Amino acid sequence: MDFSKAMRVSSSGLAAQRMRMNSISSNIANINTTRSPEGGPYRRKDVVFEAIPDSKNFGDVLTTVPDQSIQRVQVTDVEVDRGAPLLKYEPDHPDANADGYVAYPNINLMEEMANMIQATRAYEANISSMQATKDMALSALELGQ
Amino acid sequence: MSSKMFDKTVDALGSSIDFRLLRNNVISGNVANAETPGYKAKKIDFEEALSRAIDISGLNRLSTDHGDHFPVGPGAISRVRADVYDNPDVNVSNDGNTVDLEREMANLAENTILYKAAIQLINKKMAALKYVAAEGGR
Numbered sequence: 001m002d003f004s005k006a007m008r009v010s011s012s013g014l015a016a017q018r019m020r021m022n023s024i025s026s027n028i029a030n031i032n033t034t035r036s037p038e039g040g041p042y043r044r045k046d047v048v049f050e051a052i053p054d055s056k057n058f059g060d061v062l063t064t065v066p067d068q069s070i071q072r073v074q075v076t077d078v079e080v081d082r083g084a085p086l087l088k089y090e091p092d093h094p095d096a097n098a099d100g101y102v103a104y105p106n107i108n109l110m111e112e113m114a115n116m117i118q119a120t121r122a123y124e125a126n127i128s129s130m131q132a133t134k135d136m137a138l139s140a141l142e143l144g145q
Numbered sequence: 146m147s148s149k150m151f152d153k154t155v156d157a158l159g160s161s162i163d164f165r166l167l168r169n170n171v172i173s174g175n176v177a178n179a180e181t182p183g184y185k186a187k188k189i190d191f192e193e194a195l196s197r198a199i200d201i202s203g204l205n206r207l208s209t210d211h212g213d214h215f216p217v218g219p220g221a222i223s224r225v226r227a228d229v230y231d232n233p234d235v236n237v238s239n240d241g242n243t244v245d246l247e248r249e250m251a252n253l254a255e256n257t258i259l260y261k262a263a264i265q266l267i268n269k270k271m272a273a274l275k276y277v278a279a280e281g282g283r
Binding site for chain 2: 002003005006009010012013016017020048049050051054069070071072073118119121122125126128129130132133135136139140142143144145
């Protein structure tokens with residue numbers, strides 16, 4: 001039970017939301033990309049969050065129960081959308097298939113923007129909780145003055 | 146008047162500070178996991194146990210008449226334990242997450258203020274002792 005624990009947990013939240021922001025940026029930037037290293041159009045990326053107990057060493061496992069229930073968050077996986085691409089009829093496009101259709105990534109811009117706002121707010125919430133922890137730690141320094 | 150220089154108040158405020166730090170950690174964990182699928186929001190209770198241990202009204206006083214008897218009653222303030230559990234009073238979202246970010250942020254602000262208040266109260270208590278020590282003999 002210490003201040004650094006809350007700081008570690010909050011910073012894990014910041015890192016996770018930043019990673020999510022990166023994947024959203026990548027999705028928006030590549031909304032019209034028809035070529036990718038894996039072949040075919042760009043595929044939408046989505047991060048997967050997982051809550052894990054915040055224990056740094058073996059001793060932490062033996063500490064009290066309340067402390068163990070505090071979990072930080074981590075990005076365990078980046079999921080790649082395997083859905084069918086959007087087909088648009090553009091016979092003059094260099095990536096058009098034999099029928100004249102071009103495969104575009106199946107990315108909904110509105111959806112990405114909504115996710116972006118959500119990630120921003122979650123990031124700010126983590127900053128606020130970090131700020132609150134810092135306020136408490138600073139006021140603890142005034143104890144006995 | 147109590148003959149002890151540090152009475153129950155300082156003990157209680159000390160425990161309260163400890164528990165508020167723990168609550169801060171619990172809320173930070175909830176905020177960090179606000180978007181984690183399947184995460185269950187945690188809640189921590191200590192107010193009731195602490196107020197029972199402080200026992201201002203004196204209603205919980207229960208004593209033994211022999212020193213070898215098992216201790217009864219609310220017990221010492223230092224032995225109060227906080228209770229951390231999955232908050233049952235929540236809305237479950239589609240991905241199974243139960244964190245209510247607005248509520249967590251409100252609790253966080255309240256907790257920080259009460260933490261600072263407890264620290265100020267301890268400081269006031271110390272200031273009174275300091276005053277008596279310095280000026281009492283004059």
